[in-house]
Amino acid sequence: MPRMSMVEAIRDAMDVMMARDETVVVFGEDVGYFGGVFRCTYGLQQKYGTTRCFDAPVSESGIVGTAVGMAAYGLRPCVEIQFADYVYPAYDQIVSEAARLRYRSNGEFTCPLVVRMPTGGGIFGGQTHSQSPEALFTHVSGLKTVVPSNPYDAKGLLIAAIEDPDPVIFLEPKRLYNGPFDGHHDRPITPWSQHEASDVPAGHFALPLGKASVVRAGTAVTVLAYGTMVHVAQAAAAETGIDAEIIDLRTLIPLDLDTLAASVAKTGRCVIVHEATLTSGFGAELAALVQETCFFHLEAPIARVAGWDTPYPHAQEWDYFPGPARVGRALAETVEA
The missing domain is CATH 3.40.50.970 (Thiamin diphosphate (ThDP)-binding fold, Pyr/PP domains)
Structure with a gap:
């Protein structure tokens, strides 16, 4: 290819x-x-x-x-x-x-x-x-x-x-x-x-909209991410050594809820990561769906790691959005809860 x-x-x-x-x-x-x-x-x-x-x-x-x-x-x-x-x-x-x-x-x-x-x-x-x-x-x-x-x-x-x-x-x-x-x-x-x-394959090939990808298998905690944060989550899991299962949503709507729910049912824990502002971000919808579909499998509160609830800060942008350190702390706290 x-x-x-x-x-x-x-x-x-x-x-x-x-x-x-x-x-x-x-x-x-x-x-x-x-x-x-x-x-x-x-x-x-x-x-x-x-x-x-x-x-x-x-x-x-x-x-x-x-x-x-x-x-x-x-x-x-x-x-x-x-x-x-x-x-x-x-x-x-x-x-x-x-x-x-x-x-x-x-x-x-x-x-x-x-x-x-x-x-x-x-x-x-x-x-x-x-x-x-x-x-x-x-x-x-x-x-x-x-x-x-x-x-x-x-x-x-x-x-x-x-x-x-x-x-x-x-x-x-x-x-x-x-x-x-x-x-x-x-x-x-x-x-x-x-x-x-x-x-990347040459010529025509299409991926179905509404199908997530499990980019890293694990049993300790499920991480839901998309875009750049998929790579940040992978780095956090590697640096902490936590056996995290990382799911790349790929499409937010339609959402592959079956893949998400199966992973959370297996791990019993969930961390959601996105770059956008925390309040009313898509992570809130993900947290609600995980709670509704996996409530009896959850062994710890669902965690969200996201951007600050502020206008986008030019000088502090690399503190604004999640990095491996912030995601790693959330993984550790969720696994230990």
């Missing part, structure tokens, strides 16, 4: 789908000639022309609103919001139009739309380039929400998202763009350095 970074895997997924399906179109701010601020669409305009991959005005509501119309018409738009922090002007279009189109039309129209967004911190982007807004989308009926943690999953899940008949929010952790994140560090070494790539 060829080796790819996450940027390359995402680009390859769009390339594969544009070659297979002429209804797939890619657009957004700077995604055409320039190839995107993170270079995820680099070369697509040159290959497929300016009607298949093109730049849009700086208007997120216009980008998503236009894409909703395209999707209703029969196209499959895959649009990029330059940073997840910029999506709020388009939130009404996503919630009120894209998510509801199938229901409002009694199935007459569907909305095969993918909204791609770089998410999370770790690049010193400050408050307007570092947010993790996934919980805002998981609350909305009619949307699917995907957060890959590695290039293999990124390509397979993005192809599945483009092929899906309904709208998908595709959140890409920007700390993982250039290769596997070294989760053992609480501070960045070189955030933009090129790390070792990963094996």
